Amino acid sequence: MARTVEADYLVVGAGAMGMAFTDALIDRADVRVALVDRRHGVGGHWLAAYPFVRLHQASAFYGVPSTLLGGGRLQQHGPETGLQERATAPEICAYYDKVLAGMLESGKVEFFPNCEYVDRTIVSRISGQRYDVPQACRIVDARYLAPDIPEETPPPFDVADGVRVVPVNDLARLTEAPSQFVVVGSGKTATDACIWLLRRGVDPDAICWVRPRDPWMLNRALVQPDPAVYLGMVADTMAAGEAAASLDDLFLRMESADIMLRIDRSVTPTMAKTPTLAVWELEQLRSIEHVVRLGHIRSVRPRLIAFDHGSVDIARDALLVHCAASGLKYPPSVPIWGPSAITLQPVRAGFPCFGAAIAGYVEATRQDDVEKNRLCPPSPFPDSLAGWATMNVLGMRAAMSFGAEPDIKAWADTVALNPARIPPEHGGSAALDDALERLQAHAGPGLARLAELSADER
Secondary structure, three states: OOEEOOOOEEEEOOOHHHHHHHHHHHHHOOOOEEEEOOOOOOOHHHHHOOOOOEOOOOHHHOEEOOEEOOOOOEOOOOOOOOOEOOOEHHHHHHHHHHHHHHHHHHOOEEEEOOEEEEOOEEEEOOOOOEEEOOOOOEEEEOOOOOOEOHHHOOOOOEEOOOOEEEEHHHHHHOOOOOOOEEEEOOOHHHHHHHHHHHHOOOOHHHEEEEOOOOEEEEEHHHOOOOHHHHHHHHHHHHHHHHHOOOHHHHHHHHHHOOOEEEOOOOOOOOEOOOOEEOHHHHHHHOOOOOEEOOOOEEEEEOOEEEEOOEEEEOOOOOEEEEOOOOEOOOOOOOOOEOOOOEEOOOOOOOOHHHHHHHHHHHHHHOOOHHHHHHHOOOOOOOOEHHHHHHHHHHHHHHHHHHHOOHHHHHHHOOOOOOOOOOOOOOOOOHHHHHHHHHHHHHHHHHHHHHHHHHHHOO
16 A cells, blocks of 8 residues: 655755755745655765766865865875865765765655656656645756766667776776777766776877767866955856857857867867866876767777767777666756646756755745746756857846845855855955955856857857
């Protein structure tokens, strides 16, 4: 017999966005939340992440609003000395376990692991137990933008018998070295795989890197939880936008300002998902000279890869490293507060945990869904130069909208997830004053020009 869940909200998906929303909601409202996930625990895709992955951004920008991930420390050793720490996958999973324990202890949250949610019914994938969800319980969809990752997604091309293809996770489990590694993918996972191989002594000439598109990436040194640094970067971005003659010119201007990085200066990138990259990583990646740009892989057979626009010979014992899962999702943006569900999406450009937390705070403190949607319009993830411009236009407009509400601004300034916050305890500085002055001068015309450039590409 099915049990009825006693909850005011059902959050479907216990990954980063679902956890951030739930944390902010229960902190501000006396409600009960049922948290459902198909995996065995909380943390979403981090539970199946490749073992050498780290956050590409500072730990402080990730997690839930009530609990800082890590200690807010600067790195003391290695090539990123002086930059904020970046958590590993085990650290992130342990963090979410700790956050869940606090939620359960509060009595406001019940967790349903290894469960699927369909049509107001929760079904255990282990026992078959069913749970009914009452009509009064509001559904929160935290799966709308859930990423696909190589460990859980087959390669998007045909593989003949006798060819070795492994997800990036399996690199750390190799017991015998091939004569050639073929890394397939253009984004952060592929760059991580290449860096990992190089740092373990693999000769750059033994790596073939299949990059269907070249990416623009953000300089990690400027995406830091220091308001003078971060807001200075935003001001320089708006200045570049204001002066840009085209989208390519925009990114070249940001490159000149050390905001954007590209691996190969002879190639104009067309991809702009813009994870962060450190300069030391850039230097190592440039040592890989065998780069294939023939479109996407169609099929692989012994000694040969067939592409959209040609073919390439490979070693007989070549190991193909699958980093080509779609990763971020690009469904159409929808109002976060809809008639059937609250659909979590980023609000401030590029920071999904903060967007979900803002949505949780607004849900707890406002009554009218129309007003909630006005305060928190969604900002889509980008995949192209035009998409990146659109994300920033919508994200900054949203920040102006919720930032005009005194209580939201006061709350957001205390939340480390907010990249643009100026903490109440910050004493100010000449560098921060300069960043704010430049941002005020360039934000209006910069946003207007970014909107024009992105509209021209539609």
